[in-house]
Amino acid sequence: LSADEAKASPCPPPMEISLAQDLMAYCLSHSQALAQEEMRQRRQAQKNSELFALVMRRSQVSCQVGRMAGLEMARRLCMVSQAHGASLRRSLGVLSSSASPEVYVCGGQADRQTLATVVRFVESREVWEALPPMPTARSFCCCAAVGGKIYVFGGEKDQRAAFAAAECFDPVTGEWERLPPMPTPRAGCAAAVATGKIFVCGGLVMAHQIVDAVESFCPESRRWRRLPPMPTARCGCTAAGVGGRIFVMGGQLADGVVLDKVECLDLESQVWLSLSPMPSARSGLSAVLADGLVHLIGGLGSTGHTIPVVDRFDPARNEWKQPLAASVARAGFATGCAAGDRIYVVGGFGSDRQDSDKNELLDVKSGNVLQMPPLPLARRLCSGAVVVR
Incomplete structure (x- = not known):
């Protein structure tokens, strides 16, 4: 042409x-x-x-x-x-905006038996569903949700040496996968999510051997990384990720002293800072970021009684707000946030030390606590997270 x-x-x-x-x-x-x-x-x-x-x-x-x-x-x-x-x-x-939150509850203890069972509460239908069990039965573990998947770390069984086991559940395939183990085996540790990674803080290897270790797991590369240790070794603490910072709150020392300490790791500078202490010392609590504030729920105080007050921390101003007008008196439970302003509190135990099957929904804007369908099996020392699908 x-x-x-x-x-x-x-x-x-x-x-x-x-x-x-x-x-x-x-x-x-x-x-x-x-x-x-x-x-x-x-x-x-x-x-x-x-x-x-x-x-x-x-x-x-x-x-x-x-x-x-x-x-x-x-x-x-x-x-x-x-x-x-x-x-x-x-x-x-x-x-x-129209998706339904799903609350996952993993492991724990029921009648002093360590569990591998996993259940899921589907909010849209208000029903509990049994899921495939974890490969490792465990209690006193920690849990986080990233990318629609559930990650479970550490824990113990029958009060023996802690695990380093890490496992992941994919709700889409319905299958569990074993992950590279944590560098530091531990139970009673806390997990927080920030910058797409999971940070596991503190815990204990065995009785009276409490660690200050902080390690991050990247779901994409599937690699662990050691970070600067916490200034205060502790177990039974809680953690929350806000932006590029990890906040670790409460917990207890090896001698049983319950803490009100709040420490923050800046992920960019890799420096720990001590912040304003909690209004009351507590261990076995949970921290949930909702409506821009970190909400501290439940836990045991210095006297061993459960604390019903929901304290609120403003991470941007490093100050404590007025407590929420709600009462959640439990410890050793699973929590998760749905829709940014609703917190699920599931299982655990009260001052009577009895396993609980309670499933409560806390609305942080109104302060109302709604009773939802109870767990199929009462359990304590469980962990959990919320996935919106």
Whole structure:
């Protein structure tokens, strides 16, 4: 063709170019004609993909597909599919606002028996579901949720030496996976999430051997990293990640002294700071970030009685706010935050030291505590997290 003829020739559609390339490659590799049936199947597959992409451009359709697949699966599709991810990405906001929180409760003790069982509370249906058990039965472990998956670390069984075991549950596949173990085996440790990583703080190796170790786990690289140790070794503490900082609160020493200390690790400078102490010392508590504040729930005070007060800490100003007008008197329970302002408190034990099957929902804006369907089995020293799907 001349230059003028080439300019006048229309550019073939991308689909035809792609099919022509496939045909040439097949002929070159096999030195024979492409079977008509295979050619038809390829054309049909290409047509189906284009039709699906066209239909997915309608927001009502993409939202419905996302709801059927689940929020986490929709997020994964957005990451791996260039053709169909764009439509779902536009619907993620709607999916997130309408998604149902799921509360996962892992391990613990029931009638002094260490558990491997895992249960899930589905808020939209207000029902508990039994899930595949953890590979390792454990109590006094810690738990965190990252990327829609549940991670469980450490713990103990029958008051023996602590575990280093780390395991992950994927709600999409319904399967558990063993992860590289923690560098420091421990129970009674605290987990916090920040910058996409999980930070495990403190704990005890065995009775009276309490550690100051802090180690981070990266879910993507599956590697552990040692960080500067806490200024105060402690177990039974709690931790919260806020921005690029990790806050460790409360807990107790090897001699049983209950702490009101608050220490903060700046992840950029790798420096620990001592902050304003808690209004009351407590161990076996839980810290949950909700509505911009760290809420301290439950735990045992210096006298061994459960503390019902919900204290609130402002991490931006390093100051304590007025306590929430709510009462949650338990220790050794599982917690998780849903929708940014609702906290689930599940299981544990009270001042009577009896295993609890309570499932309470704390609304941090109103201060109301709602009674939800109880656990199928009362348990203490369990851990938990919330996943929104």
